[in-house]
Amino acid sequence: MPVAVPVVVVFDCFDTLVTSRRPFPSPEEFTACLAEVLALDDASAGQVVRRVLGAVQAAMADPSALQPPTLALLDAALRERAAPRERPDLERALWHALGAADEDRYALCEPVAEAMSRIAGAGHTVRLLSNCYLPGALMRRLLERLKVPDVWDRAVFTADGGPKKPDARAFRLIGEGPFERRVMVGDSEETDLAPAAALGWDTVRVDPPRPDLSSLAPLFGP
Known part of the structure; x- marks a missing residue:
C-alpha cells in the first residue's frame, strides 16, 4: 500500500x-563468566573485564564520545595478556557474560x-x-x-x-x-x-x- x-x-x-x-550482569558476574567460557584465571579475567567495561562506560558517560566496538575491546584486552581467542569464542563469551544465554533474563x-x-x-x-x-x-x-x-x-x-x-x-x-x-x-x-x-x-x-x-x-x- x-x-x-x-x-x-x-x-x-x-x-x-x-x-x-533481572538487572544487567555485575562486573563480578561478567568476570566469572569470562573466566569460565574462555578458560582464564580469575585475575586475568578481572583485568580484561575492567579494560572492556571501563572503556565502554567511559564512552557512555560522555554524550559526544564514540562508543568503541565491544568485540575489538575484548580481542585487544586478551591479546595484551597473551591470551588471544578466535572470534566465535569471543562472541560466545560476550553472549554468556552479558546474560543473553539466560533464556529467562x-x-x-x-x-x-x-x-x-x-x-x-x-x-x-x-x-x-x-x-x-x-x-x-x-x-x-x-x-x-x-x-x-x-x-x-x-x-x-x-x-x-x-x-x-x-x-x-x-x-x-x-x-x-x-x-x-x-x-x-x-x-x-x-x-x-x-x-x-x-x-x-x-x-x-x-x-x-x-x-x-x-x-x-x-x-x-x-
Whole structure:
C-alpha cells in the first residue's frame, strides 16, 4: 500500500521493545563468566573485564564520545595478556557474560512488537536504535530468539562502534532517507526522546510496565 507521507519509526530496544527480568550482569558476574567460557584465571579475567567495561562506560558517560566496538575491546584486552581467542569464542563469551544465554533474563514487550508490525504493515519504515554492549550479530540473534517481528529494515547497534544516543549523529544515521516525518519510540527522556525532539522528530514515550502506543495509531489505522 503506498504511503502518502513517508514516515520512519525508530524503536529503542532495551526497556522499550525488550524488557529485562533481572538487572544487567555485575562486573563480578561478567568476570566469572569470562573466566569460565574462555578458560582464564580469575585475575586475568578481572583485568580484561575492567579494560572492556571501563572503556565502554567511559564512552557512555560522555554524550559526544564514540562508543568503541565491544568485540575489538575484548580481542585487544586478551591479546595484551597473551591470551588471544578466535572470534566465535569471543562472541560466545560476550553472549554468556552479558546474560543473553539466560533464556529467562529478557522478554519481548508484546504491545511494542505489535505496533511495529502494524506500522510496517501500513507501509511505513521501521528501524531500531539501541545503546548496547552486545555486538550487532548477537543483538540480532537475541531479537530473533525473542521473536521480535522481522519488519525492520535497518538497525544501529552501538556496540559495533560509533555514535550512540543521545548524540545527534546516531539519530541522523538511523533516520537517513527521504522521510517527511521521523518518530522516536523509547523509554528514556534523556537518551531517546529529548535528543530526537531537538532534531524535529516526533516522540512517543514507553513506560515498560504499562506500554501505551495509542499515539501511534494514526500511522496504522483502526
